[in-house]
Amino acid sequence: MCVRDRGRSLSSINMCERQRSLFAIMTLELFLDLHSQPCRAVYIFAKKANIPFEFKKVDLASGQQYGEEFGKLSIVRKVPVLRDGDFILTESIAILMYLAEKFATPDHWYPVALQQRARVNEYLSWQHKAIRENGSKIFWFRAMVPLLTGAPVGQERMDSAMEDLTSALAVFEQKFLQQRCFITGKDISLADLVAIVELMQPVGTGLDVFEGRPSLSAWRDRVKKEIGASLFDEAHQVIMNVHMLPQVFEDNGMLELMKPQLKKLFN
C-alpha cells in the first residue's frame, strides 16, 4: 500500500487487487453481536470515528462463543473482541480506549485533560456493577427468564431488580449528569456512549426507562443527535426486535445450556 494513501478513506484509495487483499488482512477485525450492549458501544464508536474495520458477526444466540473457533480467539468467550494483526483484545472499555488512542479520535471522546479524563474513567468503572448489571438483569427478567422457567419472574424479585435499576438511574442523573449536557460537560465522550447502549437494553424489552425522566430523556436525545440517528437506530435494531430472541434460542437448543449459567448470574 502506498504510504501517501494512509489516512485517506478506503473508497478514495486507488488500490490494485493485490493491495486490496493485503489491506483486508491488515484491517482491524471487530467480533460483535449487536444484541450485546458493549458490542454496540464499540460498533457505534468505530463507525462514528470512521475507523476502518471488518465486522465479524458472532451469533450469541446460537452459542458461537462456545465453539472451538471462537475459543482460539478468546478463552473468555465473550464479545466484543478486537483483532488487530496479531493483537487480540477483549473488554469493550479497553477496546474503546485502544481505538481512541490508535486512531487519534477527536479529544472529546476520551479527553487528555486530567480531570475530564478522570470523569470518563469514573463513569466507565462505576457502570459495570450499576447501570450495566441492573439493565442486563431487567432485560433477562423480562425477556428471557419467563421463557426458560415457563413462568414470569417472581414479583418480589422483579420489584427488587427495578428498585436497583431505579437507584442506579438516580445516581446517574444526580452525580454523573447533573446540569451538564453530557457526562464530562459540553461534549459527548465514551462515557455517554457506554451509558446509552446499556440503557437501551431494558428499552428493548418494552420498558421505557426514559419515560418520566425528562432530564435523562433530554440527554438521550443529545447523545442520539451526536451519534447520528441513522447510526444509533442501525446499532439498536436487533435489540429493539428482541421479542424474536426466545424463539431463536429455542431453535438453537441453547436453552438447556443457558439455564444453569443464568441461574447463577441472576440468582
Next chain:
Amino acid sequence: MALELYLDLYSQPCRSVYMFAKKNNINFDFKKISLFGGEQYGEEFGKINMIRKAPAMRDGEFCLAESIAIMTYLAEKFQTPDHWYPADLQKRARVNEYLAWQHTAVRMHGSKVFWLRVLIPKLLGEEVPKDKMAAALEDLDGSLKLIEEKFLQDRPFIAGNEISLADVVAIVEIMQPVGSGLDVFESRPKLSAWKDRVQAALGPELFDEAHQIILNAREMADNMDINTLQAFKPKLLRLFL
C-alpha cells in the same frame, strides 16, 4: 491542602489505592472511613462522594470516586514510572483489559466468598446453604483460572515484565477470600509465584501493612457488634444469598 484519600482497608479497592500512592511516595492525607460503622452514609462523606463508597479522593476542589479512576488520575498527575500504566498502546490495553474484566469476575467472586464465609454467618446469623457456597467457590475458581490462563500465561506480570496497576488491583481482590481463611494460592503454584513477585515489587512491608486488617477479618467479625449490620440485612442477604 494535601490530597485526601478516604479509605477503609477492609475494602479491596481502598488497598490498591493505598499501596499505589504509598509505593509512589504520593503525599496524601489518610482519611479513615469506617464502612462497618456506616460512616459512608454521613453528611460529610456524602459531599465527597454521593455514591457513598470507598475509596474516594479529594484533590483541592476535585472529588473523584472509583479506585481505577483514582489510580489512573494519580499515575498521570504525579508522573509515576511508566510500568504502572504504560504509555505503549498494546501494554496499556492489556492493563485496561484486566481492569475492566475484573469488576464482574474476581472482584465479585472474591467478595462473595468473603461475605459467605465470614460475615453472613457471624453477623447475620444466617446459615449459608451448601449449594450457594459451592457455587461461589466454583465461580472464584473460574476467575482464578482465567487470571492464570489468560491474563498471566507465561508472563511475570499481567502486562509483561513489570508490575502494573492491573497486578495491584488483582492482588487485593484475591486477598479478600484469603482473609476469610481460604488459601487460594495453595495448589495454584503459578498464581502463588505471581503473588510473590507482586509482593516483592510492592515491598513486603507495605503489602503486609495494607493487608493487616483483612487478614484479621475473622477475629474482628467475632468481636463485632451483631447489631452493626442489621439495618442492611435484607439487602445483604439479597445480594449474597
